[in-house]
Amino acid sequence: MITRYFPADALTKVVASLADERRVLIPVTQPAVKKSVIFAPFSAGMTVELHKASVAPKEAVLPQCETLLTYSKQKDAEDPSKVNLVLDDKPQAQPTIVFGCRPCDARGFAVLDRPYLDGPFIDPYYQARRKQLIVITQTCPSVGTTCFCHWVGSGPNSTTGSDIMLTAIDGGYVLEAVTEKGEALLAGMKLEDGAPFMDKAKTARGTVEAQLAPAPDLTQAQEKIAARFNDNTFWEEQTAQCLSCGACTYMCPTCYCFNITDEGDGVCKAGRRLRTWDTCMSPLFTREASGHNARMSKAQRMKNRISHKFSTYPENWGGEFSCNGCGRCINNCPVNLDIRAIVLAAINEKGA
Amino acid sequence: MAESIKTTKATGTAKKAAAKAAPKKSVAKSAAKKTSAQAATKTAEKPKTAAAAASTASPVIKEKAQAPAVHKAAQSPAVKEQAVAPAVATAAKAPAAQPAMEAAAAQPIPAKAAAQPAHNSPVAEATATPKAAAPKGRTSLKEISARPMKAGNPYTPMAATVKEVIQETGTIKTIRVVLDDPEQMAAFHYEPGQVGQLSVFGAGESTFVINTPPSCKEYLQFSVMLTGEVTNAIHKLSAGDKVGVRAPLGNFFPYEQWKGKNVVFVGGGIGMAPIRTIMLHMLEHKQDYGTISLLYGARSPRDMAFSYELESWMQNPDLDCTLCIDAPFEGWPHKVGLIPNVLTEMNPSPNNCVAVLCGPPIMIKFTVQALEKLGFTPENIVTTLEKRMKCGIGICGRCNIGGKYVCVDGPVFTWAELKELPPDM
Amino acid sequence: MSVLAGKELRIVGFLCNWCSYGGADTAGVARATQPTDLRIVRVPCSGRIDPLFILRALLHGADGVLVSGCHPGDCHYAEGNYYARRRLEILKQFLPVLGIDPRRFEYTWISASEGQRWQLAVTKFTQQIHELGAAPAFENAEKLIQIADMALTALRPLGTGQHAALADLKKAIVEKLPELDCVIGWQQSYDAAHSAPLFMRKPEDVEKLVWGPLNVNNLATYLPQYKGKKVGIVVKGCDSRSVTQLLQEGLINRDDVVVFSMPCEGTLDMARINQALGAYQHIDKVAYDEAGVSITADGKEHRFCMVEYAQGKCYSCATPGAVLADVRLGTPTPVTGTPATPPELALLDSMSLSERFAFWHTQMERCIRCYACRNACPMCVCRDYCVAESRDPHWLTQEDTATEKFFFQTIHALHLAGRCTGCGECQRACPVGIPILALRQQIARAVAQTFEGYRPGMNAKATPPLMGFTVEENNIKEKDWNK
Known part of the structure; x- marks a missing residue:
């Protein structure tokens, strides 16, 4: 596989050169008393800094809000008594690079691909964006207090979902293609060959790898959490803190639930059908028009979220967890609810 | 149905490719022609059929490549012909995989990538992460039963026009719609029990069972109870109004497996709608079945939908029809009592018999208890579920019960299947 | 094409059915000349007017909003306009913090017989709006980043509570x-x-x-x-x-x-603590003393003094x-002095109206609508039935525009008028650090100024100011159209 190297001070220049032809999403620090880092398109004048983002870059394939279709009712040109319904369902997509996400973020794309591309139906909107997406992932330079990627099958150097891996070494960065898409991109970049720097990159990766605390064994999680399903007391106790907001799910690189709503013009002539992020933690998520709600209590909703990530998603999609261990749901939670603690509690006591 | 299956055989390749690649009708047509020109000579002789098939919800049969799924499919009526001619399945499968592979080319196919970490790259060597969960062998498609499926962009409704609105009861209206494209309408094929998403643009869409039997080619019928925003908008429709239809979605009643058996239908209130479609379908093929009986209950005579049909059902020699209401009502000549009680009184024999029920959750609960007391096994009790749905295609995350999604794994389940699922309804 | 096209501005009028609508009618019957910019929405009572009607109009393109009801004391429903008066006054004081010129909104009282007074009010108000010109659109606001200065002086010595029982x-x-x-x-x-x-x-x-x-x-x-x-x-x-x-x-x-x-x-x-700690893997030690906390993470010690952090x-x-x-248990330290303006609000006070608009637009763009602000709020009690997600009434769409997101924040703030105790949980809960507390603080300041220093949450027996009224309001002055 092709490798490339560039010196540390060329980072912004390299991103700028990529941005000539495509939208390049980079982590951008939002200045505030409480800073946050959000993926935003690179534009001239920006300086690239590769911080771990507060919000996962899933926006690149699944925007917070998108138009699924627009509709309009138009009078027939020939026969004015007739009205024709005109629908436009063309996906909005553009060639995009996600630059400098972390392996946990990149693995999110792989998790999303299964239901959106490998299921009984292919989601054309997702597919249009995914096809044009190149993911350049920074191998993690450090391990955080809420990180647990190595519990769930990922790791600070995992390549799942990435096209190119970027590793910071002393004085520069090494790029290494891991897919053909990545290889094609790297081949076109006029940068120094990375081969002489690969040893250094491997050392850097190994250093981080060595910092990881031993991971608990989650091999039985799928069955054990399924076996926990009816233990209401357990879920109620684990969920007491939860405020039922959507911070955990919206920050998550693997959460993909959505809502579909129509926004008309008020006179039923034209309008849009929107798809927006939705959260299974909201009581409204499953409330039916009749008032019936399958997941009325927050314990039921948390049970669904944890089960989906560790039990039912693996059940449907080949045993993989739909959790990447990025820890965002823990450190962005207004009450510091810890998903690791819930999963461990679910599989350690009683259980299957 | 046989006719449309033939269509599948002839144009399977073209249609599948077009369906995946092109949501827009015009594009679909050209794509269908192009592919057919390349792939099959027969198709070129029938350009009209191919085009129609490519742009409509004609029977796209999703076929599982794996052995157990084929076995499943063989039991199911829609693919009976396919089982005879397995080449069809393969033909349809190959081009379908094409776009998926294109998408996958640049990214590791998830489960595989996990099994053999990313192409032996040095990065992978450094990644000495313990594997949390062993892959379970299956790498891609979620398994679903064979069925007719909506082609093209699964989110895009077909434009349709309201043909007729029937006020069934104070809160239930039946809407008959016709697809605007006559070719689409002619090619539209579904199985009894499959659902559709009915759109009123500006308000949104909701899921309803298509309650006409598949033999009805003039219109699609939905019966809608007034409950929320969308149903409110539906109730305001009148003939000539434009709506959207995304159909067919979901699985259907396994009537092929019921051949030679007796069937007891139990419908409560609006739950009569899905019962109607399968019952009428089976009455059309009465020679294949044993006795067919119906118990239809509602709160009062005023709450009975399809009242204009009840007389003919009562008169039908092929149908043993019982009607009941919850409380006595002046002039009511039929039974009075709650459905489970009336059913117990009817005392149907569980021998070689399937019970099919639909109605409000509370009715289901007690009717199942009554049926089990009568000796029906969970495998022979079949129901169809209703859940809040948005996407209808197994993604949006609303309608799941445990790992099963009502919109793709259902809505039809046997009681035995439901007992396996968490009680999260 | 109307000859007035391009000359008119968009002014919305909410008029009570019983008095002001009649007043406007009287003016019309008398053929009193009036500007034509105003579009009237008739409501049963000025008490029916949710301040959100006005805010939504202003955020979605209205250049001015005029509310008119019966004179206080003349309400067809006896008390509706007394409540309205308090609400509308607080709204008027709230608008500037959003970056909306408060002169774009006026409320007044006009009876059915006061055709001339109506003519005067509508003429003067239209003139006022024309002087201000077309309202700037929130979506077009420029980017502006400013950060509140957290260097503050406490009213009492701050500590770490290590001697608590x-x-x-x-x-x-x-x-x-x-x-x-x-x-x-x-x-x-x-x-x-x-x-x-x-x-x-x-x-x-x-x-x-x-x-x-x-x-x-x-x-x-x-x-x-x-x-x-x-x-x-x-x-x-x-x-x-x-x-x-x-x-x-x-x-x-x-x-x-x-x-x-x-x-x-x-x-x-x-x-600020998390920012200072940065990415760390393990906390080695947390040591408290009277003045602050020392946190050792991955071998590195960080000192956080209470006076600073x-x-x-x-x-x-x-x-x-x-x-x-x-x-x-225990006795609190005595408090002396009067509190200064909270830092987030002080920051906004230092800006011009257009800067505030730009500031909020820049902030709201990154909102992800997770509603952590709402769910962390102890006073947000309709949670499951919040207008944010309701389709009927349909206050908000699910679009991710800054306007929709900002409108939600104004709804939250207005629903907390006279109820918010300033606990700051909304802002603390925000995962993307939007300083939304400032909106609540402005409302709290308006409530305190208007209702004799009222502070929510001090007395369980008190009536929240917006749930009551007095016939004569000491601090609410009626608009004088003759000025």
């Missing part, structure tokens, strides 16, 4: 526990530098209880969901104001809540002790 508190909780469903307190969270709410059900749970400046959560948020059950709650001074406010509104029953309190010496601003609200806190409590 935690052991006594635990004993008191264990004693009361048998009669309670649970007692809500704080525990250590995923590491020693973070805390999380604790639900004590068994005596051994009480062991996990911690007390100190990391206890940032306002636990009163949980109380309404336990209505009907008997629960205990451990409070800081500020939290007790939320409990009081919930009692005041009948959202919890006094008999069902046992309040445990210890004097609070201040809490830490976790946003307390939450903004703690500097101006005048209630270190609980407003109400059943079990009270």
Whole structure:
């Protein structure tokens, strides 16, 4: 596989050169008393800094809000008594690079691909964006207090979902293609060959790898959490803190639930059908028009979220967890609810 | 149905490719022609059929490549012909995989990538992460039963026009719609029990069972109870109004497996709608079945939908029809009592018999208890579920019960299947 | 094409059916000349006018909004306009913090016979709007980044509460526990530098209880969901104001809540702490002293002095002790002086109207609509039925425009008028750090100025100002159209 190297001070220049032809999403620090880092398109004048983002870059394939279709009712040109319904369902997509996400973020794309591309139906909107997406992932330079990627099958150097891996070494960065898409991109970049720097990159990766605390064994999680399903007391106790907001799910690189709503013009002539992020933690998520709600209590909703990530998603999609261990749901939670603690509690006591 | 299956055989390749690649009708047509020109000579002789098939919800049969799924499919009526001619399945499968592979080319196919970490790259060597969960062998498609499926962009409704609105009861209206494209309408094929998403643009869409039997080619019928925003908008429709239809979605009643058996239908209130479609379908093929009986209950005579049909059902020699209401009502000549009680009184024999029920959750609960007391096994009790749905295609995350999604794994389940699922309804 | 096209501005009028609509009619019948920019929406009573009608109009392209009802004392429904008067006045004082010129909104009283007065009002108001010109569109606001200065002086010495009677508190909780469903307190969270709410059900749970400046959560948020059950709650001074406010509104029953309190010496601003700690893998040590906390992470020691790193609200806190409590341990430090303007609000005060518009637009763009602000708020009690997600009424679309997101924040702030105790949980909960507290602070300031220094959550028996009225309002002046 092709490798490339560039010196540390060329980072912004390299991103700028990529941005000539495509939208390049980079982590951008939002200045505030409480800073946050959000993926935003690179534009001239920006300086690239590769911080771990507060919000996962899933926006690149699944925007917070998108138009699924627009509709309009138009009078027939020939026969004015007739009205024709005109629908436009063309996906909005553009060639995009996600630059400098972390392996946990990149693995999110792989998790999303299964239901959106490998299921009984292919989601054309997702597919249009995914096809044009190149993911350049920074191998993690450090391990955080809420990180647990190595519990769930990922790791600070995992390549799942990435096209190119970027590793910071002393004085520069090494790029290494891991897919053909990545290889094609790297081949076109006029940068120094990375081969002489690969040893250094491997050392850097190994250093981080060595910092990881031993991971608990989650091999039985799928069955054990399924076996926990009816233990209401357990879920109620684990969920007491939860405020039922959507911070955990919206920050998550693997959460993909959505809502579909129509926004008309008020006179039923034209309008849009929107798809927006939705959260299974909201009581409204499953409330039916009749008032019936399958997941009325927050314990039921948390049970669904944890089960989906560790039990039912693996059940449907080949045993993989739909959790990447990025820890965002823990450190962005207004009450510091810890998903690791819930999963461990679910599989350690009683259980299957 | 046989006719449309033939269509599948002839144009399977073209249609599948077009369906995946092109949501827009015009594009679909050209794509269908192009592919057919390349792939099959027969198709070129029938350009009209191919085009129609490519742009409509004609029977796209999703076929599982794996052995157990084929076995499943063989039991199911829609693919009976396919089982005879397995080449069809393969033909349809190959081009379908094409776009998926294109998408996958640049990214590791998830489960595989996990099994053999990313192409032996040095990065992978450094990644000495313990594997949390062993892959379970299956790498891609979620398994679903064979069925007719909506082609093209699964989110895009077909434009349709309201043909007729029937006020069934104070809160239930039946809407008959016709697809605007006559070719689409002619090619539209579904199985009894499959659902559709009915759109009123500006308000949104909701899921309803298509309650006409598949033999009805003039219109699609939905019966809608007034409950929320969308149903409110539906109730305001009148003939000539434009709506959207995304159909067919979901699985259907396994009537092929019921051949030679007796069937007891139990419908409560609006739950009569899905019962109607399968019952009428089976009455059309009465020679294949044993006795067919119906118990239809509602709160009062005023709450009975399809009242204009009840007389003919009562008169039908092929149908043993019982009607009941919850409380006595002046002039009511039929039974009075709650459905489970009336059913117990009817005392149907569980021998070689399937019970099919639909109605409000509370009715289901007690009717199942009554049926089990009568000796029906969970495998022979079949129901169809209703859940809040948005996407209808197994993604949006609303309608799941445990790992099963009502919109793709259902809505039809046997009681035995439901007992396996968490009680999260 | 109308000859007036391009000359007219978009002015919306909300007129009460009984007086002002009649007044406008009278003016019309008398053929009184009037400008034609105004589009009238007739409402049954000025009391029917939700301030959100006006805000939505202003955020979605109206250049001006005029509200007119019956003269106070003449309401067809006896009291509707008395309530309206208070609401509309608070709204008018709220608009500037958003960056909307308050002159774009006026309310007035015109009776059905006052055709001439109507003519005067509509002429003068239209003139006023034309002088201001077309309203700037929020979506077109430029980018502006400014950060509040958190260097503040506290009204009392801040500390870390290390001499608090935690052991006594635990004993008191264990004693009361048998009669309670649970007692809500704080525990250590995923590491020693973070805390999380604790639900004590068994005596051994009480062991996990911690007390100190990391206890940032306002636990009163949980109380309404336990209505009907008997629960205990451990409070800081500020939290007790939320409990009081919930009692005041009948959202919890006094008999069902046992309040445990210890004097609070201040809490830490976790946003700044986390930033200073940066990415770390492990907390080695957390050491408290009188003046602050030393946190050692991955071998590196970080020092956080309370005077520097307390939450903004703690500097101006005048209630270190609980407003109400059943079990009270310890004596709070006395408070002297008057609180300064909170830092977030001071920042906005220093800006021009257009800068505020730009500031909010820049901030709101990154909102992800997770509603953590709403769900963390102890006074946001309609949660499951919030207008944010309602389709009927359809206040908000699900679009991710800054306008929609900002409109939600204004709804939240307005619904908290006279109820918000300034606990700051909304802002603390925001995962992307939007300083939304400033909006609530502006409303609180307007309420205090208009209603004789009223502070929510101080007295469980008081009537919230926007749920009542007086026939003569001391601090609300009627618009004089002759000026």
